[in-house]
Amino acid sequence: MPIVFTEEQELFRRSVATFVEKELLPIADSIDASCEIPAALFRRMGELGFYGVKYPEEYGGSAGDTTMLCILCEELARGSASVCMGAGGQALMNTYCLYHYGTEEQKRRILMPAIAGLKIGAWSLTEPNTGSDISGIQTVAHRTPGGYRLSGRKTWITTGVAPDYVIVAAKTDRSKRAEGLSLFLVEKETPGFSVARRIETLGVRASHTMELLLEDCDLPEDHLLGGEGNGMEYIRLVMAEARLITGGIALGIARAALDASVAYSQERRQFGQPIAKFQAIKFRLADMATDLEAARYMVYGAAKLSDQGLPCVKDAAMAKLFASEAVMRITDSAARIYASYGFAMEYPIQRYLRDARVTIIGGGTSEIMRHVIGKEMGL
Numbered sequence: 571m572p573i574v575f576t577e578e579q580e581l582f583r584r585s586v587a588t589f590v591e592k593e594l595l596p597i598a599d600s601i602d603a604s605c606e607i608p609a610a611l612f613r614r615m616g617e618l619g620f621y622g623v624k625y626p627e628e629y630g631g632s633a634g635d636t637t638m639l640c641i642l643c644e645e646l647a648r649g650s651a652s653v654c655m656g657a658g659g660q661a662l663m664n665t666y667c668l669y670h671y672g673t674e675e676q677k678r679r680i681l682m683p684a685i686a687g688l689k690i691g692a693w694s695l696t697e698p699n700t701g702s703d704i705s706g707i708q709t710v711a712h713r714t715p716g717g718y719r720l721s722g723r724k725t726w727i728t729t730g731v732a733p734d735y736v737i738v739a740a741k742t743d744r745s746k747r748a749e750g751l752s753l754f755l756v757e758k759e760t761p762g763f764s765v766a767r768r769i770e771t772l773g774v775r776a777s778h779t780m781e782l783l784l785e786d787c788d789l790p791e792d793h794l795l796g797g798e799g800n801g802m803e804y805i806r807l808v809m810a811e812a813r814l815i816t817g818g819i820a821l822g823i824a825r826a827a828l829d830a831s832v833a834y835s836q837e838r839r840q841f842g843q844p845i846a847k848f849q850a851i852k853f854r855l856a857d858m859a860t861d862l863e864a865a866r867y868m869v870y871g872a873a874k875l876s877d878q879g880l881p882c883v884k885d886a887a888m889a890k891l892f893a894s895e896a897v898m899r900i901t902d903s904a905a906r907i908y909a910s911y912g913f914a915m916e917y918p919i920q921r922y923l924r925d926a927r928v929t930i931i932g933g934g935t936s937e938i939m940r941h942v943i944g945k946e947m948g949l
Contacts, residue, residue, distance in 0.1 A: 573870050582638050586645040589618060594649035601650055602921050605775045616687015621660045625669055629677060630685040636811055636876040640818035640869055647822025651925035652776035655728055658815045664691030666808045667737050667753055671796035680735055692733035694782060696726040702938045705747035711740040711754060717791040720754060724782040734758050742798045751801030755793040762787040773924035810883050813890035816933040817869035820893035824862045827904040827922040831855060835907055851907060858900045865893040884946035891939035894929035901926045
């Protein structure tokens with residue numbers, strides 16, 4: 571039984587799918603090979619309203635829902651996971667805190683251009699010595715007469731291209747762990763802020779991954795987003811949805827790999843017949859399709875809970891865990907079906923296989939998802 575979308579959601583899905591077919595798929599391989607997302611393509615997605623799905627019309631959005639955000643990521647990742655990583659971050663993590671906790675001036679000056687694709691943001695949590703243990707963040711924000719002074723180093727920061735602004739998690743009270751975290755808006759012109767280096771990655775190569783340096787960055791008081799000590803609360807809220815869009819990315823990559831495998835298995839002939847006729851291939855394709863369908867139910871089921879305002883932390887973690895592990899199985903099976911050609915750079919299967927790995931890391935590893943699920947179970 572297929573997932574049933576509302577009329578609005580289905581119209582949105584078709585619009586994104588059309589963009590993918592006409593504008594993204596023809597250049598997807600070149601984007602991966604060049605490790606660059608064209609700036610014009612990033613702006614184009616802003617023109618099409620992709621970054622404003624969750625935000626009201628007064629800020630340039632379309633007042634959509636989490637399901638539409640997952641639809642966006644599934645369809646874009648089907649074309650290019652690199653492009654999807656940039657777009658998904660821009661549509662959620664990079665803009666969420668500005669919309670909910672920024673000043674009206676910040677919303678007009680930064681959020682609205684970000685939704686339009688004219689400014690690029692980044693979400694900055696991870697540090698060289700702090701990954702899953704967010705409460706152990708060492709970047710500090712000291713009170714000054716005019717606001718705050720930030721110092722620290724951030725790593726594994728993902729964005730489509732160099733950011734115009736960054737949402738930074740820092741400690742405003744080092745004597746505390748989670749309760750001492752706060753979130754700040756740091757703009758690229760801020761003295762002391764710099765991109766230290768770019769990290770070369772195995773997959774999603776065009777979605778630049780960076781290390782950022784904050785050296786005594788002086789910020790005005792209104793660049794604190796949401797109040798001191800509330801950072802972990804906001805991080806939990808945005809991460810639940812981030813896990814769902816990671817699930818959406820997994821769905822898109824898996825769909826692309828499955829579709830390619832079905833087509834290839836019907837064209838490739840051995841021993842006088844298409845290889846799809848052999849039980850070993852047919853069963854592998856059946857398992858791939860079953861994995862994908864189960865993942866879709868979990869991702870969109872959790873998204874529906876979010877849209878209804880119901881608790882979805884456990885469901886989002888389960889969906890992300892299952893979908894990310896499923897896409898690993900699906901892309902591996904696709905490479906096996908392609909055999910030698912699955913090892914060749916001229917076919918997109920190798921790209922799907924490489925890109926899939928980001929889903930078992932981004933938004934929290936599979937082990938962290940199991941921890942979250944266990945905690946929600948009261949364990």
